[in-house]
Amino acid sequence: MLKICAGIKLIVIAGSASPRLSARVARELECELIKPVVKRFPDGEFYVRIEAELRGEHVVVVQSTCSPQNDNLIELCFLIGAARDLGAKRVTSFVPYLAYARQDKRFKAGEAVSVSTVCKLIEAAGATDFVTIDVHHDEVMRNFSIPAYSLTAMPLLGQHLNKLKLRDPVVLGADKGSIDRAKRVSLEMGAEHDYLEKKRISPRNVVVKPKRLNVLNRDVVIVDDIISTGGTIIEAVRMLKRQKARRIYAACTHPVLVGKALQKIKIAGVKNIISTDTIEHPVSRVSVAPLITDVL
Numbered sequence: 001m002l003k004i005c006a007g008i009k010l011i012v013i014a015g016s017a018s019p020r021l022s023a024r025v026a027r028e029l030e031c032e033l034i035k036p037v038v039k040r041f042p043d044g045e046f047y048v049r050i051e052a053e054l055r056g057e058h059v060v061v062v063q064s065t066c067s068p069q070n071d072n073l074i075e076l077c078f079l080i081g082a083a084r085d086l087g088a089k090r091v092t093s094f095v096p097y098l099a100y101a102r103q104d105k106r107f108k109a110g111e112a113v114s115v116s117t118v119c120k121l122i123e124a125a126g127a128t129d130f131v132t133i134d135v136h137h138d139e140v141m142r143n144f145s146i147p148a149y150s151l152t153a154m155p156l157l158g159q160h161l162n163k164l165k166l167r168d169p170v171v172l173g174a175d176k177g178s179i180d181r182a183k184r185v186s187l188e189m190g191a192e193h194d195y196l197e198k199k200r201i202s203p204r205n206v207v208v209k210p211k212r213l214n215v216l217n218r219d220v221v222i223v224d225d226i227i228s229t230g231g232t233i234i235e236a237v238r239m240l241k242r243q244k245a246r247r248i249y250a251a252c253t254h255p256v257l258v259g260k261a262l263q264k265i266k267i268a269g270v271k272n273i274i275s276t277d278t279i280e281h282p283v284s285r286v287s288v289a290p291l292i293t294d295v296l
């Protein structure tokens with residue numbers, strides 16, 4: 001784990017994609033928050049300036065690489081580079097949502113392994129260590145040669161859900177890959193957990209059901225790392241309603257929520273969507289700021 005070295009000041013730099021989270025991180029760390037100048041030239045290029053004395057200090061750059069991903073990524077790299085040029089001894093890159101993490105393999109010959117290049121860019125910009133939250137697959141961290149950590153927000157989501165006093169709740173991973181996330185949430189709620197399995201019952205018919213638990217008359221929480229178009233959740237809700245689940249909640253770390261996803265999920269019958277501030281969104285009810293203090 002990372003350590004704060006004695007005698008070195010900690011300073012948080014707020015990337016423009018994460019203004020509220022940056023402020024919360026600075027509060028948690030009880031340290032100075034610097035808002036850099038980030039502007040655009042008339043041709044669209046970025047201009048970044050950090051007006052602060054950083055020599056010898058430990059800087060934490062907080063910047064989500066949510067949409068517009070490429071702009072936010074380049075701003076992150078410029079901030080890291082500027083902090084290093086100003087003499088910062090350590091530059092921790094805190095990227096709560098790591099863009100391109102789902103393209104972590106070459107699924108077809110000739111494809112770019114996008115996230116591998118993203119990690120190399122961040123490291124080449126000058127980051128001395130890297131922290132993210134609930135990266136799609138932990139193996140992504142192996143793309144770095146600097147210390148790199150993916151922390152999980154699942155216990156925080158579980159603590160929030162626990163306050164909602166759900167009735168006989170069952171926590172379901174949106175798919176098999178989310179079973180561990182569902183488990184972490186359920187532990188905080190003292191609830192059972194399972195995952196949703198797709199079963200082909202005939203050539204034209206696929207059902208989505210919990211692998212082993214019954215949802216009849218129970219409140220259900222569907223857990224995923226990302227909700228993007230909402231397609232996965234909407235399909236699950238349709239099926240869970242047929243299985244007579246009571247109220248259905250959706251919880252995720254990263255509320256990507258493209259286009260009308262939020263509206264569609266609500267229309268499908270989800271009572272509440274609960275997510276974190278890795279991407280700042282009206283459904284971001286849980287802050288991941290306390291996690292960074294654990295790792296620092």
Ligand code: R5P
Nearest residue numbers: 224226227228229230231232
């Ligand atoms: C996929 O592997 C992820 O864990 C999510 O299930 C997926 O990104 C959700 O996408 P959507 O909301 O578009 O179904």
